[in-house]
Amino acid sequence: QVQLQESGPGLVKPSQTLSLTCTVSGGSISSGSHYWSWIRQPAGKGLEWIGRIYGTGSTNHNPSLKSRVTISVDTSKNQLSLNMSSVTAADTAVYYCARLPYSGYAFDYWGQGTLVTVSS
Amino acid sequence: SYVLAQPPSVSVAPGKTASITCGGDNLGSISVHWYQQKPGQAPVLVIYYDDDRPSGISRRFSGSNSGSTATLTISRVEAGDEADYYCQVWDTSSDQAVFGGGTKLTVL
Numbered sequence: 151q152v153q154l155q156e157s158g159p160g161l162v163k164p165s166q167t168l169s170l171t172c173t174v175s176g177g178s179i180s181s182g183s184h185y186w187s188w189i190r191q192p193a194g195k196g197l198e199w200i201g202r203i204y205g206t207g208s209t210n211h212n213p214s215l216k217s218r219v220t221i222s223v224d225t226s227k228n229q230l231s232l233n234m235s236s237v238t239a240a241d242t243a244v245y246y247c248a249r250l251p252y253s254g255y256a257f258d259y260w261g262q263g264t265l266v267t268v269s270s
Numbered sequence: 271s272y273v274l275a276q277p278p279s280v281s282v283a284p285g286k287t288a289s290i291t292c293g294g295d296n297l298g299s300i301s302v303h304w305y306q307q308k309p310g311q312a313p314v315l316v317i318y319y320d321d322d323r324p325s326g327i328s329r330r331f332s333g334s335n336s337g338s339t340a341t342l343t344i345s346r347v348e349a350g351d352e353a354d355y356y357c358q359v360w361d362t363s364s365d366q367a368v369f370g371g372g373t374k375l376t377v378l
Contacts, residue, residue: 187367197305197313197356199367210365213271246312255360255367256303256318263312 152176154247154261161267162241168234168266172247173227180205180225185250187257188221188232190243198243202250203230237268272361274370281376288344290373292357295338300359302340304333307372308353316355317342344375352377 158170172186179186188200201211203221211219220233230247244265248257275293282288292302302320305313315324317333320340330345344351357370 189367196372197358197369199369202367212366213364254318255301256315256358257305257313257367258315258318258324260312260314 152249152259154249154259156245156247156261156264158245158264158266160265161269162237163270164238164268165236168232168237168241168268170232170245170247170264170266172230172232172261174229174249178205178225179223179228179230183252185252186223186230187248187250188230189246189248189257189260190241191246191263192240192243200232200234200245204252239268242266242268271364271366272359272368274357274359274368276355276357276370276373278371279374279376281378282344282347283378284347284349286347288347288351288375290342290344290355290375292340292342292370293338294340294359297338297340297359298336300362302333302335303358304331304342305356305358306351306353307356313356347375347377349377351375 153175155173162168185202187202201221203209218235223230244263246263247261249259304317306316307313316331320335321333332343354372356372361368
């Protein structure tokens with residue numbers, strides 16, 4: 151059973167960089183069978199896709215966030231990471247990592263999510 | 271980018287059938303996926319590729335997609351079905367996932 155677990159600071163100051171890690175267990179992040187995504191959800195609002203990465207490191211992102219977002223993988227640790235620069239209060243949200251089959255377009259496994267608050 | 275429209279809320283009595291719609295331009299030509307999200311929990315995939323159910327999802331959940339509307343149908347609704355439901359597609363023109371705004375299902 152694949153499990154995903156997000157981790158990182160719960161509080162980030164405005165203008166700084168948000169950094170999160172997602173640890174994958176029960177499967178290899180570099181298996182070639184899946185993409186790995188970040189998705190966020192502000193309190194009381196809907197889901198917003200941030201971006202995805204393949205085990206080789208190839209990525210694509212939500213155009214609305216692209217210039218601020220970096221997604222990477224560490225295959226030795228079976229982890230993916232999210233860095234989001236120049237954060238504002240609008241970036242306050244629960245951040246999820248999720249698995250996406252390589253040949254599919256539905257997110258079949260999700261982490262429990264981690265709340266990040268942007269505040270001074 | 272592609273836009274998906276969902277009604278903000280749907281109410282249904284226990285034991286009845288709930289239908290949650292998702293609208294988009296020529297939606298029937300692309301695959302739609304549905305997620306259930308209960309308060310404080312991560313979303314759970316309940317329907318993928320319009321009408322397939324992942325292992326472990328009740329047969330009471332079904333989906334359809336035609337024209338400009340996809341529908342998630344929940345038969346014999348139970349109190350435990352009360353949740354937010356999101357539709358999602360992959361916009362191949364911009365190569366990104368797109369979610370609908372979500373529908374809150376209330377069981378009366």
